[in-house]
Each structure stands twice: as C-alpha cells, then as structure tokens.
Amino acid sequence: MLTKKHLVLLASAGVVTLAGTSTANAATLEDTVERGAVQCGVSDGLPGFSAPDGDGNWQGLDVDVCRAVAAAVLGDADAVNYISLNAVERFTALQSGEVDVLSRNTTWTTTRDTTLGLNFAGVNFYDGIGFMVSRDLGISGADELDGAAICIQTGTTTELNVADYFRANDMQFDPIVFDTSEQTVGGFQAGRCDVLTSDTSQLAALRIQLDDPEGAVILPDIISKEPLGPVVRQGDDTWFNIVKWSLFAMLNAEEYGVTSENVDDMTSSENPDIARLLGQDGNYGEGMGLEADWAYNIISQVGNYAESFERNVGMGSPLEIERGANALWNQGGFQYAPPIR
Amino acid sequence: MIHNQTMINQRPAPTNTIGPLAWLRANLFSGPINTLFTLIGLYVLYLLVVPTIQWAFINADWTGTTREDCSREGACWVFVKARFSQFMYGLYPRDEVWRANIVFAGFFALIAWLAIPRMPFKRWVAVLALVGFPVAAYVLLHGGYFDLPRVPTHRWGGLMLTLLLASVGMIGALPIGIVLALGRRSNMPIVKSFCVIFIEFWRGVPLITVLFMASVMLPLFLPSGISVDRLVRALIGLTLFQSAYMAEVIRGGLQAIPKGQEEAAAALGMTYWKRMGLIVMPQALKMMIPGIVNTFISLFKDTTLVMIIGLFDLLGIVQAALSDSNWLGFSIEGYVFAAFVFWIFCFSMSRYSQYLERKLNTGHKH
Numbered sequence: 248m249l250t251k252k253h254l255v256l257l258a259s260a261g262v263v264t265l266a267g268t269s270t271a272n273a274a275t276l277e278d279t280v281e282r283g284a285v286q287c288g289v290s291d292g293l294p295g296f297s298a299p300d301g302d303g304n305w306q307g308l309d310v311d312v313c314r315a316v317a318a319a320v321l322g323d324a325d326a327v328n329y330i331s332l333n334a335v336e337r338f339t340a341l342q343s344g345e346v347d348v349l350s351r352n353t354t355w356t357t358t359r360d361t362t363l364g365l366n367f368a369g370v371n372f373y374d375g376i377g378f379m380v381s382r383d384l385g386i387s388g389a390d391e392l393d394g395a396a397i398c399i400q401t402g403t404t405t406e407l408n409v410a411d412y413f414r415a416n417d418m419q420f421d422p423i424v425f426d427t428s429e430q431t432v433g434g435f436q437a438g439r440c441d442v443l444t445s446d447t448s449q450l451a452a453l454r455i456q457l458d459d460p461e462g463a464v465i466l467p468d469i470i471s472k473e474p475l476g477p478v479v480r481q482g483d484d485t486w487f488n489i490v491k492w493s494l495f496a497m498l499n500a501e502e503y504g505v506t507s508e509n510v511d512d513m514t515s516s517e518n519p520d521i522a523r524l525l526g527q528d529g530n531y532g533e534g535m536g537l538e539a540d541w542a543y544n545i546i547s548q549v550g551n552y553a554e555s556f557e558r559n560v561g562m563g564s565p566l567e568i569e570r571g572a573n574a575l576w577n578q579g580g581f582q583y584a585p586p587i588r
Numbered sequence: 589m590i591h592n593q594t595m596i597n598q599r600p601a602p603t604n605t606i607g608p609l610a611w612l613r614a615n616l617f618s619g620p621i622n623t624l625f626t627l628i629g630l631y632v633l634y635l636l637v638v639p640t641i642q643w644a645f646i647n648a649d650w651t652g653t654t655r656e657d658c659s660r661e662g663a664c665w666v667f668v669k670a671r672f673s674q675f676m677y678g679l680y681p682r683d684e685v686w687r688a689n690i691v692f693a694g695f696f697a698l699i700a701w702l703a704i705p706r707m708p709f710k711r712w713v714a715v716l717a718l719v720g721f722p723v724a725a726y727v728l729l730h731g732g733y734f735d736l737p738r739v740p741t742h743r744w745g746g747l748m749l750t751l752l753l754a755s756v757g758m759i760g761a762l763p764i765g766i767v768l769a770l771g772r773r774s775n776m777p778i779v780k781s782f783c784v785i786f787i788e789f790w791r792g793v794p795l796i797t798v799l800f801m802a803s804v805m806l807p808l809f810l811p812s813g814i815s816v817d818r819l820v821r822a823l824i825g826l827t828l829f830q831s832a833y834m835a836e837v838i839r840g841g842l843q844a845i846p847k848g849q850e851e852a853a854a855a856l857g858m859t860y861w862k863r864m865g866l867i868v869m870p871q872a873l874k875m876m877i878p879g880i881v882n883t884f885i886s887l888f889k890d891t892t893l894v895m896i897i898g899l900f901d902l903l904g905i906v907q908a909a910l911s912d913s914n915w916l917g918f919s920i921e922g923y924v925f926a927a928f929v930f931w932i933f934c935f936s937m938s939r940y941s942q943y944l945e946r947k948l949n950t951g952h953k954h
Contacts, residue, residue, distance in 0.1 A: 291898055292911030299908055301670055303679040303743075306912075330742055330818075331898040331908070336804045343807030345818070429919060456917035458660070565913045 275347050275479075275486035276320065276536050284326045287313035288346035291331040294452040295560035295568070296352050296372075305329045309350040311555040312371055312477045314548070315493040316348055319532070319541040324548035338363050341480055348490055349478040352448070359478075368490040370476040371552075372560075373572040373581050375469035376408050377447035379454060382462050384441060389468035393418040398431050398440040400424070409444055412470040432456050435463075446473060451566035469572060489535050496542040498584035499524055500551035502575055507550040510543060523587050531587050542587070552582065644924075655914055667918040668925045671909045675925070678745015678900045684737065687728045688748055694721060695751065703940060705947070718759065741819040745900035747929060749819075753826060753891040753901065758884050760827035765834025770864065772839055783835070790832035795893055798825045803897035822894050830887050837883055841876035842868065874948050881941035885934050902926055 279285055289297035289309055297307040305313075305327075314324040330346050341349045342364060352374070353359070355367040378397075380386045389412075399406050401424040413420045423440045425431040432453050435443040445453060447469060454460050477494065479487050500506070503521050505513045514525050522528035525546075526539030535541070549555060556573065557563040574580025604610055616626040647662025650669075658664035668675070677688050698717040701707045729748075732738040744752070771783035790798075802821040810816065845868050853863040873880075895904035906922040909915060 291895075291900075291904070292908040294911050294913040294916055298911040298913070299674070299679055299905075300912060300914075301674070302682060303674055328740060328742060331900070333896055333898055335800070336897065339804045339807060343810070345807060452911075452913065452916055455913070560913075565916070 285317040288332045288349040290351045308559045312350040315545045318544040355474045369494040370474040372475040374473035376471045378466045379443045396421040396440040397442045408471045495584035497552040501553040679743045750902045754888045761830035761834045764831035768835035769838035787832045837879040841872035
C-alpha cells in the first residue's frame with residue numbers, strides 16, 4: 248500500500264513538473280513588459296558573438312539579437328538582463344523560464360527543435376567547418392587539401408565532419424589533434440600541420456592569436472552546416488513571433504538600405520516596403536502586441552543586420568569574417584527575410 | 589687547584605665555521621655529490637628565473653590602453669590594466685562601483701580589526717562582522733533600498749564575487765559543521781543517522797556535480813514562475829558541501845580530547861551544551877586550526893568552479909575578458925594575474941593560521 252501511494256505521489260509530482268516546464272510563462276511578453284527587461288541567455292564568452300567589453304557591456308552578434316528584441320518590445324535596446332550560460336545548461340535555463348530568449352551560438356538541429364520543447368526563431372549566422380592555411384602554400388580551395396596534415400581540436404564534432412568530408416571526396420589527411428584551441432593555434436604556428444580546421448566563426452578568432460595573422464588565409468569553403476540562431480520556448484507563439492520578426496526586421500532593413508544613420512530620414516520615404524517596415528503605413532507590430540515603431544526602434548538603436556555583422560564579426564571588427572553565406576539572398580548569401588506586409 | 593688557574597677568555601668561533609661562507613660549505617658544498625647537485629640546481633634555477641623575469645618585467649609592456657600598445661616581446665600587462673576594474677567588480681555598473689568599494693573597505697577593515705590582537709571590543713566587532721556587516725553589504729551591493737538602484741546578481745563578479753562566495757561559505761560552513769560533528773558523536777539514533785547520511789552524501793559527490801545539480805536540475809523541480817537566484821543556489825550548494833568537510837575536521841578534533849575532560853565536566857554538574865561550549869570545544873577548536881584553515885583555503889580555490897555555472901568569479905571574468913575580440917591571445921597574462929591574486933589570499937590565510945597556532949600554543953610545546 249505504502250509503495251503504491253508513493254508511486255502515485257511521485258507520478259503526480261512528475262506530471263506537475265512536466266506541465267510546469269512546458270507551459271511555463273505562456274505570457275512572456277506581459278512578463279517582460281512588467282519586468283522592464285528581456286531575460287536573454289548568452290554564452291560565457293565567444294569572440295564576436297557575446298563577450299563583455301572593457302566597460303562591462305555585452306557586445307556581439309548574438310547579443311544584438313537580445314538588444315533587438317528589447318528594442319522592439321520595450322523601446323530600449325539596453326533593457327536586457329544577460330545571463331551567461333554554458334553549453335550544458337542553456338536549454339534547461341530556457342525551459343525553466345530563467346531566460347526567455349537563448350541567443351548563444353546554438354546550432355539548429357532536428358533533435359533540439361523537436362524534442363526539447365523549443366523553437367528556433369531563425370538563423371543569425373550560417374556557420375560551418377572551414378579551413379585556415381598558411382598563405383605561403385598558395386592553396387585556394389578545400390579540394391586541394393589531399394594529403395594535408397590538419398590540426399584539429401579533439402572531442403568536437405569537427406573531427407568527425409572533417410573525416411566525413413575527406414572520405415566523401417576520396418582524399419587523404421593526417422589528423423593532428425590537440426586538447427584546447429590555444430594548443431591548436433600553437434601547433435599550427437609551430438608548423439606541425441599545414442591546415443587548421445574549426446568552425447569559421449572561431450577560425451577568425453584563432454587567426455588573430457597567430458604571431459603573424461596576415462600569413463594565414465581562411466579558405467572560402469564551408470564543409471558542414473551549422474546554422475546558429477536564437478531559441479525560444481514552445482507554447483508561446485506571440486513571443487516566438489516577436490523574436491523571429493526582430494531578426495527579420497534587421498535583415499529587411501539591410502535589404503531596403505535602412506541603417507541606424509539614415510533611419511530618421513527614411514521615415515519619410517516613398518518606398519512602400521520601407522514605410523511598412525518603419526510603421527509609417529499601418530501597424531505591423533499589432534499582431535505581436537507591439538507598437539507601430541517596433542522595427543524603427545530596432546534599426547535606430549541596434550542597426551540593420553549588415554551594421555551588426557560588420558561591427559561585431561565583419562570587417563569593422565578584429566575578426567574580419569567575410570559575409571559569405573551570411574550575405575543577403577540577392578547578394579549571393581542565404582540570409583532571406585519574408586516581407587513585412 | 590682549578591681555581592688558581594687563569595680562565596682562558598672566550599674566543600670567537602673559527603672564521604671558517606661561521607658566517608655565510610661556512611653556511612654555504614656546510615649546506616651546499618659539503619662533498620663532491622652535493623656540490624654537483626648544487627651547481628645543477630643553480631643552473632636549472634637560472635634557466636627558469638631569467639626568462640621569467642625578462643618576460644614579466646624587463647620586456648613587458650606597462651603603459652597604454654589598447655592592443656596596439658603591446659610589443660608582444662614580453663608580457664603585456666596593458667590587458668590586465670585595461671580590465672582591472674572588471675577583474676575586481678565583474679560587470680557591476682561603473683557608476684555604482686563606489687558601493688562595492690565601501691563593502692571591500694568594510695570587509696578588510698573588519699578582518700584587520702579581528703586579526704590584530706591589540707584592538708579592543710573584539711566581541712562586538714565580531715557580532716558586527718557576522719550579523720551587521722552581511723546585511724549592510726547585501727543592501728549596498730544589491731540595492732533596491734534607500735534610493736539605491738538595483739544591481740541584479742548576474743552583474744556581480746570578479747574578486748568581489750570570489751570573496752563573497754568564500755566568506756559566505758566559510759561563515760556558513762563552520763557552525764553547520766560544528767553541529768554536524770556533535771550530531772555524529774551523539775547517542776541519539778535519529779540525530780546521529782541524519783548527520784552521518786548528510787555528511788556522507790555531501791562528501792560522496794563532487795562539488796561540480798553539486799553546482800550543476802543546483803543550476804541545471806533544481807530549476808526543473810521548482811514550480812513554474814518560481815526561480816531561485818543562481819548566485820543563491822551556488823551559495824547554498826557551496827555551503828552545504830563545505831559544511832560536510834568541516835564536520836569531519838571538527839570531529840577529528842573532538843576525538844583528540846580525552847574522554848576524562850567531558851566526564852570531569854559532567855561530574856561538576858554541567859549540562860551538555862556547557863560541557864561542549866566551555867570544556868571540549870575550546871580545546872578542540874584550538875587543535876583544529878590547521879585543518880580548518882586547510883578547508884578554508886581549499887574552499888577559496890573551489891569557488892572558481894562556479895565559472896561552469898555561468899557566474900563570473902575572478903577566473904571566470906578573466907576568461908570572459910579573454911574572449912573579447914579586441915584582446916584575443918593574452919591568456920597567459922590573464923591567468924598569471926588570477927593566480928597571483930589567489931596566491932596572495934591563500935598565502936595570507938596560511939600565514940595567519942601559523943601565527944594563531946603559535947599564539948595559542950597548540951602544539952603543546954613546553
């Protein structure tokens with residue numbers, strides 16, 4: 248009898264817990280407005296994506312997503328509480344309601360999207376495994392790497408993906424594995440290998456740490472798909488829409504040429520796309536429970552996608568990552584936002 | 589007969605048996621093998637020390653504000669200088685740093701007062717340090733009262749957070765540890781088994797597991813809408829973990845007190861708490877100083893583990909600063925600085941404990 252009673256108790260506790268996590272904070276927008284700040288989960292330090300600057304302010308491409316959401320919802324891009332999360336606890340923090348947006352270089356995969364009770368709200372960076380080679384070798388593409396010695400950080404999916412790529416293309420390579428990224432850079436620098444491989448977003452950061460960054464080039468080839476994007480909880484579609492369209496607003500702004508510099512002039516633009524984006528022609532924020540100037544706030548305070556990219560990871564930053572796959576759809580990249588109408 | 593002989597005046601020892609030269613001969617060059625080892629040792633020391641000094645001081649860059657001021661020939665302390673206030677206060681808002689400074693000043697003033705033997709009113713200062721100061725520090729740091737703007741705990745960090753974690757852990761673990769140690773020696777079966785289970789559980793799991801449990805699992809068990817601050821979670825985990833270790837250190841001290849002491853006190857009609865508080869504990873605690881300080885030092889260093897749950901203690905904030913794309917590649921300088929700060933604190937604790945031992949004459953040297 249006692250055990251049966253215990254089982255029932257345990258089961259009901261479990262149900263309560265599960266129900267609690269899946270429906271936690273169905274009204275994220277109201278909670279956020281009441282709190283006056285967006286709870287945003289970021290990494291504990293990834294160059295160009297989220298890292299505190301000298302004044303203690305968070306900076307980066309992922310951070311700008313948090314800022315865009317705060318600008319859209321609260322009209323103030325600085326109204327963000329940044330919670331730094333490691334790779335293991337990031338999903339729990341989102342499920343338990345500790346953060347409302349997870350913007351932490353998280354790869355969009357089937358498992359994560361379908362089994363964790365989470366929704367991916369778009370892609371703010373198309374990442375993938377790339378190669379860095381010494382400039383002296385004169386190599387221009389990944390297909391010329393047959394027989395190369397490659398420095399890899401061990402225990403990462405990179406190791407497996409690189410092996411897959413070389414097998415699929417019927418090429419040989421000689422893996423030289425290291426424990427940490429610093430050792431990998433050291434190995435490359437010391438000439439232990441011809442090629443250093445990692446995610447392209449991190450290759451740039453590794454390149455800076457070389458004694459002579461100019462002596463190394465990052466090849467344009469990307470051999471795996473790692474779409475990184477912001478994540479929200481399932482079950483609150485309004486909030487999902489807000490995060491999704493905050494990102495789309497930045498992309499649309501770039502497409503229409505609206506920047507943080509010219510956004511005030513653009514409010515009088517005759518272009519109907521721009522007028523709709525900036526809330527001059529109807530209120531497209533209404534469906535999300537936002538004011539008509541939601542996108543105006545994002546663009547004026549955070550900037551469009553190009554500005555954010557260049558400032559944090561692109562040519563305006565020490566990382567100097569090419570736009571590549573992250574260019575707009577009409578400029579040879581994948582970044583495409585549905586129209587605002 | 590002897591009295592008639594003139595005494596020979598005392599003469600100084602032969603010059604080759606005193607002084608630094610003799611010391612060198614006796615200790616370093618007392619034979620061919622020792623001479624060889626000394627020379628090898630000196631050579632190894634030369635190989636280690638000279639490049640270190642060159643790197644850390646002679647070739648180092650001290651002035652400037654940006655990465656461009658680093659020559660890269662030696663250490664670039666510009667990085668540490670540029671980030672110094674962040675290493676001290678974490679992401680605490682710059683305009684509010686004066687509040688953290690007051691807490692720092694109060695913290696060190698109280699410790700100095702309690703540590704220096706000549707200072708009066710020790711008892712009242714101790715009460716102030718244990719009761720008044722934590723409340724005042726919380727009000728000042730967290731804000732939200734007396735028109736002070738609120739600074740949420742996720743902005744706390746750096747050395748401030750390290751000291752906070754360590755002192756709360758120490759102050760919390762000692763009394764809990766004493767109670768657990770007494771409970772484990774108790775004759776009452778329920779109390780005893782509770783204490784045994786508690787101690788063995790917390791000693792049986794690694795601190796990383798405790799912190800992970802507190803930060804990853806606990807939120808899932810709590811009802812929705814209720815979230816316990818992650819700093820509080822870490823503090824509770826750290827305190828409970830350390831109190832189990834403290835309990836065993838204290839139990840070791842209690843066992844060293846002869847049973848006759850307690851029996852004699854009982855014969856005088858003292859109650860249990862009087863026997864413990866007046867007779868056993870004062871003798872036991874005195875002997876446990878090395879063990880307790882050992883636990884404190886290890887706790888101080890263990891606080892760096894909170895880094896894995898996303899709290900920016902001193903080491904965590906150094907690592908976060910290293911990932912600023914403007915300062916990539918200065919990890920050695922950052923880690924050396926963190927190690928130096930930790931060394932200062934741990935070494936001071938160990939010196940103070942040695943002083944305390946001498947003062948209380950715990951070695952029973954007569």
